[in-house]
Amino acid sequence: MKPNDFKKPERLDREVVYQSRWVNLYKDTVKFPNGYVIDKYHLLDFEREAVAALMENAKGEVMFVRVPRYASGTAEWEIPAGGMEMGESIPDAARRELLEETGFTSSDYQLIYTYYPMNGNANQVFHIVFCKAGEAVQGFDENEVAEARWFNKEEIRQLLKDNKVVDGFSLTTLLLWLQS
Amino acid sequence: MKPNDFKKPERLDREVVYQSRWVNLYKDTVKFPNGYVIDKYHLLDFEREAVAALMENAKGEVMFVRVPRYASGTAEWEIPAGGMEMGESIPDAARRELLEETGFTSSDYQLIYTYYPMNGNANQVFHIVFCKAGEAVQGFDENEVAEARWFNKEEIRQLLKDNKVVDGFSLTTLLLWLQS
Numbered sequence: 186m187k188p189n190d191f192k193k194p195e196r197l198d199r200e201v202v203y204q205s206r207w208v209n210l211y212k213d214t215v216k217f218p219n220g221y222v223i224d225k226y227h228l229l230d231f232e233r234e235a236v237a238a239l240m241e242n243a244k245g246e247v248m249f250v251r252v253p254r255y256a257s258g259t260a261e262w263e264i265p266a267g268g269m270e271m272g273e274s275i276p277d278a279a280r281r282e283l284l285e286e287t288g289f290t291s292s293d294y295q296l297i298y299t300y301y302p303m304n305g306n307a308n309q310v311f312h313i314v315f316c317k318a319g320e321a322v323q324g325f326d327e328n329e330v331a332e333a334r335w336f337n338k339e340e341i342r343q344l345l346k347d348n349k350v351v352d353g354f355s356l357t358t359l360l361l362w363l364q365s
Numbered sequence: 366m367k368p369n370d371f372k373k374p375e376r377l378d379r380e381v382v383y384q385s386r387w388v389n390l391y392k393d394t395v396k397f398p399n400g401y402v403i404d405k406y407h408l409l410d411f412e413r414e415a416v417a418a419l420m421e422n423a424k425g426e427v428m429f430v431r432v433p434r435y436a437s438g439t440a441e442w443e444i445p446a447g448g449m450e451m452g453e454s455i456p457d458a459a460r461r462e463l464l465e466e467t468g469f470t471s472s473d474y475q476l477i478y479t480y481y482p483m484n485g486n487a488n489q490v491f492h493i494v495f496c497k498a499g500e501a502v503q504g505f506d507e508n509e510v511a512e513a514r515w516f517n518k519e520e521i522r523q524l525l526k527d528n529k530v531v532d533g534f535s536l537t538t539l540l541l542w543l544q545s
Binding site for chain 1: 445448525528
């Protein structure tokens, strides 16, 4: 059997616990490739994917935003990110999130990586995009963002060294950028 | 105002949608520091934290497991990881997960990073541990893991280059390891 021939787990039954545009919660009966059956697999189903946009200026600095987060009870520096609208392309979502959260136009979008942040129970998909900064054309959305500013590479390394970037989407994006 | 003085969002009200040992789903009324109120904030509450354990052998190779994932419909290579039991320490959880998923003993646990993989709606906490391999003392749990093997640094770089590591917990762990 070649590595890519592994079969996928199969759904035998589904109980709908909750449905909304934010998240669906299902209890599924799942048969795994080796025959093992889990009776109540709690699946968090996300209909919308999300994008994080690392925007670099001509000096090689990266735009960060400080976001008060209810789920984690934190307000640390993050890379701009958000859910994609239905039918929206990845570059369009990156452009929109950057404009909303930083007030900057942007260009030269490159899709760097796509992954599942919590594949043990959620099917949420995260896309990481790198792009170039344009200019500031408006303010940022103060209902979402508390502060926005540029960080240079040395400052970014220090944030990571101090475990200050606690948002996983931002952390992964920055680690990929430091590798690039 | 110093950067760390940002206030946290505050819960005004809560509707319980669902509770279980796997996940709780709440619809909270949340007031943000600037006064903005979200009426139905869907919070995915996880009572148990999780740990990923990057185990290195004397040759500098890293142990991977192939895990069929129902949520993402994938069966790609991952770093051993799993939920912590109530009251279990981070090193003990790393030791237990490695034994269960690879059959190896391990030692020299270092906590490398702690983060929130999806802080937009979930309070799940992920810990990343690096450690040293001991010896194989049993088989691995075939209900969870399809395959287990060592990868060298070059193979790991190639997996990442090809976007083959799609589990976020493993991706973050490996990027931190490549930086270390």
